[in-house]
Amino acid sequence: MFERLFQALFSYRPVVFQQGDFRFDITTASFVAAGIAALVMGAAILTYRTLGAHGRPRDRVVLTVLRMAALALVVFCLFRPTLVVKAAIPQQNVVAVLMDDSRSMQISDWNNNQPRAEFLRQELAANSSPLLKSLSERFLVRTFRFSSTSGRVNSVKDLSFAGSQTKIGTALDGVREELAGLPVAGIVLVTDGADTSEASLTNTLLNLKAEKLPVFTVGVGSAKLPRDIQVDRVSTPRSVLKGASLLVDAVITQSGYSGQTVTLDVEDDGRIVGSQKVQFPADGSPAAVRVRATASEPGPRVFSFRVAPQQGEVVTQNNQRESLVDVRDTRERILYFEGEPRSEMKFINRAVADDKNLQIVTLQRTADNKYLRLGVDPANVDELLVFAFKGLILGSIEAAAFSADQLQMIADFVDRRGGGLLMLGGARSFGEGGYGGTSVADALPLVIDPRTRASEPTTFARLKVLPTRAGQAHAVTQIAGTEDASAARWPDLPQVTTINAPLPIKPAATVLLNGTDERNRTIPMLVWQPYGRGKGIAFLPQDSWEWQMHASIPLEDMTHENLWRQMLRWLVADVPAPVEATTTTDRVEPG
Secondary structure, three states: OHHHHHHHHHOOOHHHHHHOEEEEOOOHHHHHHHHHHHHHHHHHHHHHHHOHHHOOHHHHHHHHHHHHHHHHHHHHHHOOEEEEOOOOOOOOOEEEEEEEOEHHHHOEEEOOOEEHHHHHHHHOOOOOOHHHHHHHHHOEEEEEEEOOOEEEOOOHHHOOOOEOOOOHHHHHHHHHHHOOOOOEEEEEEEEOOOOOOOOOOHHHHHHHHHOOOOEEEEEOOOOOOOOEEEEEEEEOOOEEEOOEEEEEEEEEEEEOOOOOEEEEEEEEOOEEEEEEEEEOOOOOOOEEEEEEEEEOOOEEEEEEEEEOOOOOOOOOHHHEEEEEEEEEOOOEEEEEEEOOOOHHHHHHHHHOOOOOOEEEEEEEEEEOOEEEEEOOOOOOHHHHOHHHOOEEEEOOOOHHHOOHHHHHHHHHHHHOOOOEEEEEOOOOOHHHHOOOOOHHHHHOOEOOOOOOOOOOOOOOEEEEEEEOHHHHOOHHHOOOOOHHHHHHHHHHOOOEEEOOOOOOEOOOOEEEEEEEOOOOOEEEEEEEEEEOOEEEEEEOOOOOOHHHHOOOOOOOOOHHHHHHHHHHHHHHOOOOOOOOOOOOOOOOOOO
């Protein structure tokens, strides 16, 4: 109603005034007319003042205001008000039609359960589309497709509707850059609106606004699905060793299935390699789940995380998400320095002896300046260069056994090389080994007072070791077949001992295992921190071999072997090769 009245009074709709520029076409005659009008207004005011005795004051005010309004309207018209509206010159401007080519366009929720893609086929077909015909009469029409990337297409027939992502911002930026330098009248965006990119649209929209480039959106499909389950996100490592146990965090969103329990399956080439039950919270709330899987086949593997379609679910394509993991069938080398013969070294080597993807090269001190080399060719000294390894273990060996340059080299191995450093508890490690104030102390997750000098141990504690909350979620503590079995196994393990004085934890460090002694004191047993490109790990027990040789441990029990295989695989995980090339994305769309 208001729009019709406005158009009757001013000849144009309100939108024309919003898009146009209002201005006055003022001439010299306009100023002359304004001056005359001002004189007339002044004369009118004086005239009505002299008639004070012949009329009521209210009448004089009303007459004065009416005459002034009439004169103001005349002056307004004499100033020649003008509305300037930009109009496209036929066939001289470009309109971009951007069409969604992602998999979500296959959802059947448009016009009596037809796929969303059918809207594009019916409404934007090159030969029969009224919209394209109307646009082509005035503009040069350029058609584009987009999913995770954008590109030119000749018609709707070139769309596959198989794109794995919908990145609206990237698509708009791509079209704007491709048409740079051309007179672009606008962009028509046809999409279901399901943007899956992590980037914000704010910068894209600001750039379009700065260039005064309008975007006209055409929505397809339902704004909200009544019942739906979607595997939103999975977090997997880019690379793991063959046989590694993966703990993958996944996020599942749903609507209409509150309180129900489903199973998240992990598939590798059609084989289920892991599964986990998930109970959904309230509608719209995401469910976080951790699922365990085994990477048993080498090479680039595509792991599928899938929830089976549920009753009443309209869209099933989003029940699955894939992740690419490079499963390396290589033998990772670890250098182990040990300052004295002890059982811990023997049992660690024995635990990983059957692991074809781990090799420990041991240097065991047998006397002053004399070392026994195990796992290396004695004639090939180059094999002992620290940077050639991916992991480094320091057993019960004091800092004085290394020169200052060698200590700095160990720190650089972690910081610059990206290697893993593991220091074991013992009579000559940590503070008792005089590492306070050295470069190695910087890489460790425990604070060693630089004033501490090497000394004989003065502490002895027998401890019950249990995972912390962070440890329960970490792969290294998974010593049994399932996460629940691992959590149940830890309390049954026998006690172990430590002879190293308790040390404070650094701010960036994470405690994975805690020990409780006879006086109910809690002492960190397994701690780690990121350091530079690598990581530093501290393992305080001096006799973890008790978890294999104690009288309460059955002969066939694999707890000790599982722990150390997991520990050493973690030590060398994500360590880069001396030279390697990486890509920013794991996969790209065809074309």
